Amino acid sequence: MSPRVPRVLAVAGTDPTGGAGQHADLKSIAAMGGYGMSAVTAVVVQNTLGVRCVHVPPVEFLAAQLDAVAEDVEIDAVKIGMLGSVPVIETVTRWLEDRRPPVVVLDPVMVATSGGRLLEREAEDALRAMLGHADLVTPNLPELAVLAQEEIASSWAEALAQGHRVARAHGTLVLVKGGHLTGDRTPDALVGPDAPKPLVAFDGARVPTENSHGTGCSLSSALATLQARHGDWAHSLRIAREWLRGALERSGDLAVGHGSGPVHHFHHVQDALESWGAAPARFSDELWAASAGVRREIEELDFVRGLGDGRLEPERFLAYLDQDLQYLDGYSRALTLLAARAPDERQRLFFAAGAVSCTETESELHRARLRHAGPGAAGAGPGEVTRRYTSFLLAATAAEPYPVGLAAVLPCFWVYADVGRHLGELAAAAGTGEHPYADWLATYADEGFQEATRTARELLDEAARGASPAVRERMREVFLEACALERDFFAAPVAAVRLAGIDGIE
Numbered sequence: 001m002s003p004r005v006p007r008v009l010a011v012a013g014t015d016p017t018g019g020a021g022q023h024a025d026l027k028s029i030a031a032m033g034g035y036g037m038s039a040v041t042a043v044v045v046q047n048t049l050g051v052r053c054v055h056v057p058p059v060e061f062l063a064a065q066l067d068a069v070a071e072d073v074e075i076d077a078v079k080i081g082m083l084g085s086v087p088v089i090e091t092v093t094r095w096l097e098d099r100r101p102p103v104v105v106l107d108p109v110m111v112a113t114s115g116g117r118l119l120e121r122e123a124e125d126a127l128r129a130m131l132g133h134a135d136l137v138t139p140n141l142p143e144l145a146v147l148a149q150e151e152i153a154s155s156w157a158e159a160l161a162q163g164h165r166v167a168r169a170h171g172t173l174v175l176v177k178g179g180h181l182t183g184d185r186t187p188d189a190l191v192g193p194d195a196p197k198p199l200v201a202f203d204g205a206r207v208p209t210e211n212s213h214g215t216g217c218s219l220s221s222a223l224a225t226l227q228a229r230h231g232d233w234a235h236s237l238r239i240a241r242e243w244l245r246g247a248l249e250r251s252g253d254l255a256v257g258h259g260s261g262p263v264h265h266f267h268h269v270q271d272a273l274e275s276w277g278a279a280p281a282r283f284s285d286e287l288w289a290a291s292a293g294v295r296r297e298i299e300e301l302d303f304v305r306g307l308g309d310g311r312l313e314p315e316r317f318l319a320y321l322d323q324d325l326q327y328l329d330g331y332s333r334a335l336t337l338l339a340a341r342a343p344d345e346r347q348r349l350f351f352a353a354g355a356v357s358c359t360e361t362e363s364e365l366h367r368a369r370l371r372h373a374g375p376g377a378a379g380a381g382p383g384e385v386t387r388r389y390t391s392f393l394l395a396a397t398a399a400e401p402y403p404v405g406l407a408a409v410l411p412c413f414w415v416y417a418d419v420g421r422h423l424g425e426l427a428a429a430a431g432t433g434e435h436p437y438a439d440w441l442a443t444y445a446d447e448g449f450q451e452a453t454r455t456a457r458e459l460l461d462e463a464a465r466g467a468s469p470a471v472r473e474r475m476r477e478v479f480l481e482a483c484a485l486e487r488d489f490f491a492a493p494v495a496a497v498r499l500a501g502i503d504g505i506e
């Protein structure tokens with residue numbers, strides 16, 4: 001009877017960044033409902049950018065690991081990955097001869113996705129000689145060519161024919177994988193020794209991502225696990241492919257490394273966690289936490305305290321409003337640029353509406369105040385911080401990737417909404433009588449503004465999910481830069497008024 005939770009052993013090398021090798025195997029085995037175990041063949045110093053060096057422990061040590069597992073645990077399937085050298089191949093072969101588990105999947109690892117050899121060239125013959133021990137061999141196209149001792153197939157039809165020659169020569173099943181084909185399809189097919197026609201073939205559109213570190217390891221260990229449970233290779237391949245597609249599509253949820261990143265092995269578990277009410281980890285939460293220091297500095301500014309308790313001198317407030325009006329002009333243009341670049345109608349409308357509201361509602365409030373204060377209240381041109389902040393916004397929204405533009409405009413929503421909420425509390429605490437800035441405070445504490453802030457945050461999280469690690473890093477930088485500019489902006493009117501030497505301020 002097939003075990004409900006198959007016990008699957010990965011015999012493979014390591015990847016300290018967790019995306020390939022036995023780390024990917026253990027995650028994939030667990031993701032497919034198996035119990036994962038691992039014996040180390042080689043300790044590999046690598047990351048998502050490349051392989052740095054390889055240490056092969058004495059083979060006696062590997063043999064002892066294999067025996068320790070087999071003497072204690074009934075192994076339902078084994079997945080063999082990186083072997084590296086002839087003595088390692090011979091050790092694993094001897095173990096298979098003695099204690100072969102019912103399912104053996106061999107991924108003939110030769111070169112990492114990131115480049116870097118993982119099999120010595122002189123070990124290729126020994127690896128070929130081992131193929132007959134496997135039920136299924138899962139080479140990528142360059143590995144298939146080495147096994148066939150032929151040129152790399154340049155079309156899918158050639159790859160299938162080559163797969164059949166390897167299957168026939170070694171009496172095993174071969175999974176011919178199209179991951180290395182050029183073009184937008186990634187077909188996979190199972191080819192047996194008896195006929196060139198595949199036993200089963202699947203096709204699918206290539207997932208547009210650079211995050212393919214460890215896909216081969218992940219697919220082969222998922223297949224070993226599913227096969228131990230179902231005993232049907234075609235069915236196992238169908239499920240494994242569907243899962244791997246999700247793992248590739250959701251790889252952007254992970255922010256791991258600067259090169260070809262890992263796939264998200266547990267994307268389905270993340271969905272389950274969210275459906276159980278576990279708070280999803282949001283990229284915006286990370287950014288918010290990183291900005292805590294700057295936000296504290298904002299709350300401690302004289303200007304902000306005075307605005308909250310109503311004691312702020314009117315001159316300071318007018319100097320601030322004057323700059324804010326000019327700032328809003330730039331901000332509105334930045335939102336318009338984002339609207340033009342938005343990938344869908346919802347986002348386009350959101351930013352276009354934001355641009356309108358900025359110019360009409362908020363600016364009107366400012367103008368009314370400035371008019372009320374009489375001639376001379378409006379200063380000359382934009383101050384240094386106003387100029388710096390608006391130039392930064394326009395550059396980010398016009399010339400950087402769209403998600404980076406989103407990160408640049410978000411603090412103006414979010415920090416303001418947060419300061420507005422904080423000011424509301426200060427105003428309530430100050431309590432008595434008419435608050436001189438009540439109408440102004442109300443705009444930012446307003447539910448409509450808070451709602452717009454929530455939407456802008458959701459859009460940023462959505463964009464971050466599809467972004468590369470490099471773009472996410474840039475989003476983080478730009479978000480923090482915008483928060484620092486918010487702080488400088490709140491601090492500027494005091495500085496400017498001081499510089500102008502207006503009486504009664506110091």
Ligand SMILES: Nc1ncnc2c1ncn2[C@@H]1O[C@H](COP(=O)(O)OP(=O)(O)OP(=O)(O)O)[C@@H](O)[C@H]1O
Pocket residue numbers: 020111112113139140141177178179180186187188205206207208209212213214215216217218219244245248
């Ligand atoms: N961008 C992609 N979109 C969809 N499927 C992909 C993509 N990249 C890889 N795959 C699938 O992943 C599986 C393994 O791919 P591939 O042939 O590239 O393995 P590999 O080179 O052995 O991987 P690695 O060396 O990274 O472990 C195949 O089923 C392939 O179709």
Ligand SMILES: Cc1ncc(CO)c(N)n1
Pocket residue numbers: 012013014015020021022044046081082109111112113118213214215216217
């Ligand atoms: C240890 C190990 N095995 C396999 C691969 C192939 O991706 C890798 N990069 N590292």
